[in-house]
Amino acid sequence: MPSSPPQVLESPNQIDDDDYIVALGNKINKFGGFDFFKAPEDDIVIEFKVTQFQCTCPVTEQPDFYKVHITYVPDDKCLESKSLKLYIESFVDNTLFAEHIAHKMENDLSEALGVQVEIILEQSVRGGIITTVQAGGV
Numbered sequence: 001m002p003s004s005p006p007q008v009l010e011s012p013n014q015i016d017d018d019d020y021i022v023a024l025g026n027k028i029n030k031f032g033g034f035d036f037f038k039a040p041e042d043d044i045v046i047e048f049k050v051t052q053f054q055c056t057c058p059v060t061e062q063p064d065f066y067k068v069h070i071t072y073v074p075d076d077k078c079l080e081s082k083s084l085k086l087y088i089e090s091f092v093d094n095t096l097f098a099e100h101i102a103h104k105m106e107n108d109l110s111e112a113l114g115v116q117v118e119i120i121l122e123q124s125v126r127g128g129i130i131t132t133v134q135a136g137g138v
Contacts, residue, residue: 033087034112035080046078047071050088053121056095066098068105069120072113079113098123098133106135 050068057064068088072079087108091101102121109117116136123131 033083035083036077036113037080039074039076039078043073045071045073048079048081048084050084053088053091055091055101056093058095058097061095064098064126065124066101067122067124069122070105070109070117071120072109072115072117074113075115077113079109098131102133102135110136 048068048070050066050070053066053068055064055066056062070084096104098121102119105121106117106119109119118137119133119135121133121135123133
């Protein structure tokens with residue numbers, strides 16, 4: 001079943017309870033998974049800094065920990081941070097390389113927002129090496 005396009009709202013409180021599904025005790029917007037609110041008319045740059053991101057290494061099957069920086073210039077809508085948090089948490093049980101994570105996030109968020117999004121993913125130190133991956137650009 002194809003998902004409906006995301007809603008652009010004056011306020012996140014405008015979404016009716018019927019527009020949500022409950023998963024693992026969380027209310028999640030059924031319109032593509034992201035909530036939005038109307039962007040201000042002035043030009044702004046939005047940056048999210050995620051300090052707790054976890055995924056599983058495909059080689060060692062051990063958890064990998066990351067910091068994620070997300071930057072974009074909104075057009076008509078802004079991403080609501082709680083829906084971003086739920087999106088970030090959805091990666092926990094996935095087995096992916098850092099390069100694939102950054103690319104997937106950039107594609108998902110750029111498509112949802114309708115603007116170019118930059119993702120910088122910094123893996124915590126492993127074996128004395130810090131891996132940083134950048135996808136997209138603003």
